[in-house]
Every structure is written in C-alpha cells, then in structure tokens.
Amino acid sequence: MFEAAFMQHAFLAGTLVSLVAGVVGTFVVARSYNYLTHSLSEIAFAGAAFGFLLGWPALVGMVLLTFLAALSIGSLENTKIRQDNVTSAISALAIGLGILFLALGHTASTAATGILFGSVLGISTTDLWVLAAMTVLVLLVLFLFYKPLRWLAFDEAGLLKRPSQTRALKILFLVVMALSVAISSQLVGSLLIFVLMTLPAASARYYQKTVGKLMALAIFFALFGTWTGLTLAYLTNLPTSVFIAVIEVVIYLVSALTAE
Amino acid sequence: MTAVISVADYQATFGQKTILKQVSFTLKGPAFTVILGENGAGKTTLMKAVLKAALAPHPGSAIQVQADRLAYVPQFRDLGDDYPLSIAAFVGLGLNRGFRPWTTAAEKKRLRWALAQVDLADKADLALAAASGGQKQRAYIAQALVQQPDLLILDEPTASLDAKHTAVLIARLRALQQETGMLVLFISHDTSWVSQYADNYLWLHDQQVTVGAAAALPQAAQSKHSEEVHHV
Numbered sequence: 216m217f218e219a220a221f222m223q224h225a226f227l228a229g230t231l232v233s234l235v236a237g238v239v240g241t242f243v244v245a246r247s248y249n250y251l252t253h254s255l256s257e258i259a260f261a262g263a264a265f266g267f268l269l270g271w272p273a274l275v276g277m278v279l280l281t282f283l284a285a286l287s288i289g290s291l292e293n294t295k296i297r298q299d300n301v302t303s304a305i306s307a308l309a310i311g312l313g314i315l316f317l318a319l320g321h322t323a324s325t326a327a328t329g330i331l332f333g334s335v336l337g338i339s340t341t342d343l344w345v346l347a348a349m350t351v352l353v354l355l356v357l358f359l360f361y362k363p364l365r366w367l368a369f370d371e372a373g374l375l376k377r378p379s380q381t382r383a384l385k386i387l388f389l390v391v392m393a394l395s396v397a398i399s400s401q402l403v404g405s406l407l408i409f410v411l412m413t414l415p416a417a418s419a420r421y422y423q424k425t426v427g428k429l430m431a432l433a434i435f436f437a438l439f440g441t442w443t444g445l446t447l448a449y450l451t452n453l454p455t456s457v458f459i460a461v462i463e464v465v466i467y468l469v470s471a472l473t474a475e
Numbered sequence: 476m477t478a479v480i481s482v483a484d485y486q487a488t489f490g491q492k493t494i495l496k497q498v499s500f501t502l503k504g505p506a507f508t509v510i511l512g513e514n515g516a517g518k519t520t521l522m523k524a525v526l527k528a529a530l531a532p533h534p535g536s537a538i539q540v541q542a543d544r545l546a547y548v549p550q551f552r553d554l555g556d557d558y559p560l561s562i563a564a565f566v567g568l569g570l571n572r573g574f575r576p577w578t579t580a581a582e583k584k585r586l587r588w589a590l591a592q593v594d595l596a597d598k599a600d601l602a603l604a605a606a607s608g609g610q611k612q613r614a615y616i617a618q619a620l621v622q623q624p625d626l627l628i629l630d631e632p633t634a635s636l637d638a639k640h641t642a643v644l645i646a647r648l649r650a651l652q653q654e655t656g657m658l659v660l661f662i663s664h665d666t667s668w669v670s671q672y673a674d675n676y677l678w679l680h681d682q683q684v685t686v687g688a689a690a691a692l693p694q695a696a697q698s699k700h701s702e703e704v705h706h707v
Contacts, residue, residue, distance in 0.1 A: 365568060376530065
C-alpha cells in the first residue's frame with residue numbers, strides 16, 4: 216500500500232490534519248463553536264473555487280478566504296449583532312461566490328467534488344508542503360498562546376484580561392480555527408468538516424478531564440479514523456471521507472452511549 | 476504590594492438613571508471589605524468599574540487601582556452539565572502566565588496549595604460538573620487564589636450556598652485574607668456575618684456610599700436577608 220507515492224502523501228497529510236484537528240477541535244468544542252467550523256468550511260469551499268479560478272493550489276485560496284472571514288466574524292462578534300445571524304449571512308454569501316467562481320473558472324466537476332468531499336488521494340507534493348507549513352504555523356501559535364486560549368475556551372466568564380487583549384485573543388482563536396478548517400478540508404472536504412474538527416474532540420470529553428488529555432485523545436480518535444479510513448479506501452476503491460466519517464460517528468455514538 | 480483603590484468623584488448612570496453620584500472613597504489592603512446595598516444600588520456596576528480601572532489604567536479616570544495581581548470571582552458561570560474538566564484542571568486555568576504550555580513545578584505547588592485552602596485537595600480529580608454547588612463555588616475561589624492575588628474581588632460568591640456552608644467559606648476566606656495580606660472586596664446581599672468577619676463595609680445607598688468599620692454597621696445597611704428567606 217505504501218509503495219505508491221499518493222498513498223504516502225495521503226498518510227502524511229492525514230497525520231498532519233489529525234494533529235491540528237485534535238488540538239484545535241478541543242478548543243472549538245469547549246467554546247461551542249461547532250457550527251462556526253461548518254460555516255468556515257463553506258467559506259473554504261468558496262476560497263478553493265477562487266483558487267482554481269486563478270490557478271492557485273486549492274489550499275491557498277481556502278486559507279485566504281477563511282482567514283478574511285475569521286477577521287470579519289471576529290470584528291462583528293464584538294458588536295451587538297447576533298453571531299449566528301452574522302455567520303449564516305457570511306456562509307450564504309460564501310457558497311454563492313463559490314458557485315460563481317466554479318462557473319467562471321470552468322472548473323471541472325471532479326475538482327468541485329474534490330473540494331466538497333475531500334481529495335486526499337490526489338494530494339500533490341506542493342500541497343503537502345503547504346499543508347506542513349500551515350500545520351507548523353497553527354501548532355506554533357497554539358504553543359505560544361496555549362494558556363490564555365485554554366482559559367478563553369474553557370472558562371470565558373473567569374478570564375480576566377484587558378478588554379483589548381480579550382478581543383485580540385478571540386480574533387486569534389478564530390484565525391487559528393479558520394486555518395485549521397482549511398487544513399482539515401483537504402482531507403474530508405468542506406462538507407464533512409465536523410468529522411475531524413468536532414467529533415473526535417466531542418468523543419474525548421466522555422473519557423478525559425484535563426485539557427492536555429482531551430487533546431491527546433482527540434488526536435488519537437482522529438488518527439485512528441484517518442489511518443483506518445485511508446486503508447479501507449485503498450482496499451475497496453471507495454472515497455476515503457466515507458470511511459473516516461463513519462468511523463468518527465461510531466466512536467462518538469459509542470462514547471455517548473457508554474458514558475455513565 | 477499593598478492594594479489600594481482610590482475613587483474620586485465617581486459617577487455611575489444606567490440609562491437616564493443616576494446610580495452613584497459623585498462618590499469618593501479609598502480602600503486599602505490588607506483588609507476584608509464587604510460591599511453592601513440593595514439590588515440596583517450599583518454594587519456590580521461599581522465592581523466592574525474597579526475591574527476595568529485595574530486592568531486598563533487611565534491617568535485621568537475617577538478610579539485608580541494599585542495592585543500587582545488581581546483576581547475575580549464572577550457571580551454567574553454557565554459551564555454546562557457536560558463540562559469535561561476536573562476540579563484541579565479547572566482551577567489550573569488560572570495559571571496563565573508565560574508563553575509556555577506546560578505547568579512548572581512551582582505552579583503545580585500553587586495549584587495544590589489553592590485546592591487545600593478551600594478544602595478540595597481530595598476532590599481534585601472529581602469532574603467539576605459532578606461537584607456539589609458548594610464544591611463548585613470553592614473551586615471558583617481556588618481558581619482566583621491560584622493567581623496569588625493582592626486584590627481579590629468576589630461577586631456574591633455565596634449566593635447559592637446555605638447558611639452553614641456560607642459561614643464556613645467566609646471564615647476560610649477571612650483567614651486567608653489575614654495570612655496573605657490581600658485586599659478582599661466581597662459583594663454581599665447577606666450582612667449577617669459582616670460584623671464577625673469583615674474589617675469594614677462599603678454601603679451603597681441613595682446614590683451615595685458610606686464607608687465604615689464593620690463592627691459599627693448601621694442598622695439601615697443590614698440586609699433583611701433572613702426575612703427574605705423566610706418570606707416574613
């Protein structure tokens with residue numbers, strides 16, 4: 216299985232994505248931002264379509280648009296507008312633009328399917344390098360700002376910072392989340408973002424009681440699903456996303472049902 | 476350092492209504508100060524203004540706060556029934572200094588100290604969501620203590636506790652305040668314990684504040700707490 220370069224790429228990409236998704240997903244679930252990841256992934260779809268239109272790698276377009284979206288959601292978050300309304304407006308616009316970019320770029324439907332449902336088996340060496348650089352960036356930011364981000368995610372009411380610092384921290388978190396969504400979309404596609412960003416972290420909450428252990432177990436669940444999914448996809452010639460989605464959902468259901 | 480709060484001609488309005496009119500006072504640590512007043516008298520407004528002045532100091536503002544480390548226990552915390560963290564992990568959120576993700580040996584020691592102060596050392600691994608109301612309240616206070624504050628502000632931390640647990644918690648806080656020399660501002664609705672445990676009071680009434688020794692708490696400042704509870 217590992218003789219083929221595309222499988223090596225896929226396993227490497229899957230491992231990087233699982234690391235990011237497990238760590239960032241733990242904060243996302245703690246902050247109940249699950250549905251925001253979905254909106255961001257719709258924006259990632261528009262970004263990828265925009266990338267295709269300009270002849271860029273899909274990930275670059277995704278990163279650009281989700282980054283801009285995170286900044287705008289972050290600045291609107293501090294106003295009196297309801298966040299779910301803002302988010303639905305932005306994601307509606309994103310999907311519309313995505314369709315426009317696909318039409319303008321005469322992008323083949325296989326490419327569009329790849330964005331929406333993931334195309335990890337077709338990942339190129341360039342994509343892999345971009346993915347690795349993004350992963351390092353996200354993990355570095357989390358390393359440096361771990362403690363304040365942890366407090367923001369797990370106890371916002373108790374967080375005591377200068378108002379400008381709290382605002383900056385919230386925007387930083389949204390940016391990290393946006394980048395992670397763009398990264399994860401590479402593997403499972405824009406439509407299945409929950410599969411890696413929220414389900415492993417949500418499942419881990421049934422077993423662990425410290426932030427570090429929640430992250431470790433979320434990474435383990437994500438890696439298990441990804442590696443098993445890739446292997447099954449290789450053996451059956453069916454899409455990888457299907458298997459990863461089913462595995463993560465089963466892990467979540469078993470965790471929820473067996474919890475005390 | 477000794478925490479000092481100086482307030483000069485502070486005015487608070489809520490919409491059209493003036494809550495506090497040109498109030499001035501000084502509070503200095505070490506002391507246990509209780510902030511009293513009816514609902515709507517401006518206790519929380521004043522406390523929030525003090526927090527803001529401490530976090531983002533402004534030379535010309537009416538409130539000046541001198542304190543190295545400030546900690547705050549809010550009145551409400553909606554953490555949800557599926558909150559995953561243990562009591563120790565929750566308290567450890569207060570250890571938030573430095574650009575490094577790990578916890579140092581000194582920080583771990585402080586965490587154990589803070590848990591022991593509120594009598595939660597043997598409940599460290601209990602999930603916070605599974606803890607009783609009193610245990611949760613003590614965990615909130617431990618999270619503030621782990622920051623080693625010289626100014627500690629608590630907004631009605633005993634509101635959800637019964638009389639017995641309230642008395643135990645306040646006695647413990649008083650002892651800690653005396654050990655560490657911090658300035659404690661304790662917003663309270665209930666005044667039954669004030670003369671026994673507090674040094675002084677700050678009473679908000681009729682758009683004014685009155686400051687005095689807790690032993691000489693005016694009759695009018697005393698809450699009708701027991702009457703409220705018993706619906707007299």
